Amino acid sequence: MESSYNKQPDSELVVRFQDCDPYGHLNNAKYLDYFFNARADQTLHYYGWSPLKLSKEYNAHWVVTGHQISYLRPAMYGETVSVKTSLIFFDHHSITTECIMLNREQNVLKAMVWTTLRNVSMETGRSTNHSPELMELLRKLIIPEFPYGPAGFQERLYELKEHYKQRAQQGQVGRE
Secondary structure, eight states: OOSSOOSSOEEEEEOOGGGBOTTSBBOHHHHHHHHHHHHHHHIIIIISOOHHHHHHHHTEEEEEEEEEEEEOSOOBTTOEEEEEEEEEEEOSSEEEEEEEEEETTSOSEEEEEEEEEEEEETTTOSBOOOOHHHHHHHHHHBOTTOOOOTTOHHHHHHHHHHHHHHHHHHTOOSOO
């Protein structure tokens, strides 16, 4: 793997009919699927690994322990959305990722989620520490200047809402 990583990769996804409610809005539960699928695709594309590859290599797997999510604007059937993901926190046995969903032009924030995962041994089913190699990989992927701790969800949400509100008002479009 290369020494400099894209620490906030993004993907474009099309909102599918089967994932929507009768009004054509992406079902709330499906946002998590879109976020997880985007992150899995991005880690494979940008970093060359997948959660299953890491499970086999380290005999442990990350298990979701919690979500904090905010739905701001509906994603609609047939719409192309952009999903950005990043690692915002890690310690000896857990990680937290941030995923945001935007419109294709990346000037309207639709949703944000923080997902916390615990590293669990495949043998014992109990929490286990990250290996030294995995800790080194996480150090390379984390956004070091991220100023929010695990309790900063609402602060971060406010910051993102303001940022994308300004982009929309200024008519800015396209990838950052």
